Structure formats: structure tokens, C-alpha cells
Amino acid sequence: MPKIVIAGNWKMYKTQSEAKAFFSEFPNHLKDTASQAAITDQQILICVPYTNLALLQTVVPAICPNLNIGAQNVHWAENGAFTGEISAPMLVELGIKYVIIGHSERRQFFGETDETVNKRLKAAQAHGLTPILCVGESKQQRDANETESWIFSQLAADLVEVDQNNLIIAYEPIWAIGTGDTCASSEANRVIGLIRGKLANRDITIQYGGSVKADNIDEIMAQPEIDGVLVGGASLDPAGFARIVNYR
Numbered sequence: 368m369p370k371i372v373i374a375g376n377w378k379m380y381k382t383q384s385e386a387k388a389f390f391s392e393f394p395n396h397l398k399d400t401a402s403q404a405a406i407t408d409q410q411i412l413i414c415v416p417y418t419n420l421a422l423l424q425t426v427v428p429a430i431c432p433n434l435n436i437g438a439q440n441v442h443w444a445e446n447g448a449f450t451g452e453i454s455a456p457m458l459v460e461l462g463i464k465y466v467i468i469g470h471s472e473r474r475q476f477f478g479e480t481d482e483t484v485n486k487r488l489k490a491a492q493a494h495g496l497t498p499i500l501c502v503g504e505s506k507q508q509r510d511a512n513e514t515e516s517w518i519f520s521q522l523a524a525d526l527v528e529v530d531q532n533n534l535i536i537a538y539e540p541i542w543a544i545g546t547g548d549t550c551a552s553s554e555a556n557r558v559i560g561l562i563r564g565k566l567a568n569r570d571i572t573i574q575y576g577g578s579v580k581a582d583n584i585d586e587i588m589a590q591p592e593i594d595g596v597l598v599g600g601a602s603l604d605p606a607g608f609a610r611i612v613n614y615r
């Protein structure tokens with residue numbers, strides 16, 4: 368897996384027809400090399416709603432051979448009576464390789480805990496999926512100087528028995544998500560350096576996420592500790608996301 372990973376997170380946006388429209392336009396905005404198989408030193412992916420996974424796995428390889436389609440969550444069981452959930456074998460059968468786990472919206476609105484995040488991480492890895500684990504502090508925690516202790520406690524609980532050789536971490540301060548209030552790139556760099564210091568594998572890809580846009584991507588990617596980005600809102604627009612992918 369390349370060290371640099373530029374990932375989109377479509378959240379609960381785009382019907383199948385909207386997803387097809389995105390991909391009919393997106394390659395037109397890429398630099399020539401980015402649309403060709405030439406780029407091997409960075410991975411581009413977009414994590415889409417479940418209803419788009421099978422469709423895009425069929426359509427995208429011909430349009431954007433370097434772009435992977437990922438999922439936004441996965442359950443820990445192989446199958447079972449878990450209404451509304453999706454299993455790793457279901458994703459693997461479609462050829463999916465990446466899955467977001469522990470996004471703050473899952474933790475905030477759907478009761479995900481460090482315990483369930485840890486179970487999902489282990490199940491994903493057991494099936495050969497590469498998880499993108501999201502961690503990050505709230506505004507209140509930041510204001511109370513609890514940023515470091517909170518993130519360290521998330522990492523300690525989430526990463527129990529997790530293979531750090533097949534893992535991406537995204538540092539996503541909750542107060543910066545969807546707010547336009549980007550964390551200063553030097554501060555994101557500092558926190559990501561602290562996260563790296565806590566890991567057994569310090570070569571791991573660590574992304575920044577939270578209001579990443581076309582006009583701040585260059586500054587973010589210039590930071591030495593930041594190995595990529597997880598992009599929500601700005602990944603919905605083909606021209607905007609292409610500009611992010613084309614940051615260099």
C-alpha cells in the first residue's frame with residue numbers, strides 16, 4: 368500500500384445516478400498522469416454508501432484504474448441477525464479493500480464505542496480489509512486541554528490486538544468536521560506526530576480530516592507528519608476532489 372492515501376468520504380450522499388454522474392466528470396479534472404496507471408506512490412479512494420459499492424466496483428476500474436472504492440463501516444460478525452449492518456465477507460466479495468471504522472459520526476449518532484470499534488477493526492483485518500480508523504477530540508475536550516489524553520485513550524482501546532501493518536489512522540478533530548473550521552496544519556501535524564509516537568509501527572499512514580478543501584490541501588500535505596487526507600464535503604464535487612488529488 369502506498370504511504371500517501373487521499374480518501375473521500377461521501378457519507379450519506381449520492382444516489383446511484385448521482386454517483387455515475389460524478390465519475391463521468393471526475394477524470395476530466397485529473398492531471399493526465401493521475402488518470403493513468405502511472406501513479407503508484409499514492410492511493411486514491413472514495414468511501415461510498417453501500418448502495419453504490421457494487422455499481423462503482425463495476426464502473427470505476429475502466430474510468431479511473433487507480434481509484435479504489437471503499438466502505439464506511441463493517442460489522443464484526445461474518446453474518447447474523449444484525450439488521451442494518453454489513454459484513455466483511457459481503458465487502459470482500461465485491462473486491463472492496465478499504466473501510467472507514469470509528470468515524471466520529473458513528474460514535475456520536477449511532478452509539479459506536481471503543482469496544483465495538485476494536486471488534487470491527489479486528490474483523491476487517493481478519494478478512495484482508497484495510498481499515499481507516501478515525502480518532503479525534505471534541506471542541507470541549509480541546510478547550511479543556513484534553514486533546515492528547517483523549518486521543519491516546521481512544522488509540523489504546525481501539526488498537527488492542529489490531530495489526531498495525533494493515534491500518535490507516537485518520538486524525539479528525541470533531542470540531543473541524545463539516546464546519547469549515549480547519550485545524551491549523553501545524554497543529555494537525557503536531558497531533559499526528561504525537562499519535563505516531565504512540566504506535567508500535569511508526570511508518571503507518573496517518574491522515575488528517577476535517578474541512579479539507581481544494582484551497583488548503585497543499586498546505587496540509589506539505590506537513591511532514593501528514594500522509595494524506597480524509598475528505599468529506601469536498602469529495603462530493605468532481606472538480607474539487609480532483610484538485611485535492613492533484614495537490615502536487
Ligand code: PGA
Nearest residue numbers: 544545577578598599600
Ligand atoms: P469534512 O468531513 O471534510 O466535510 O469536514 C471529513 C470527515 O468527516 O471525514
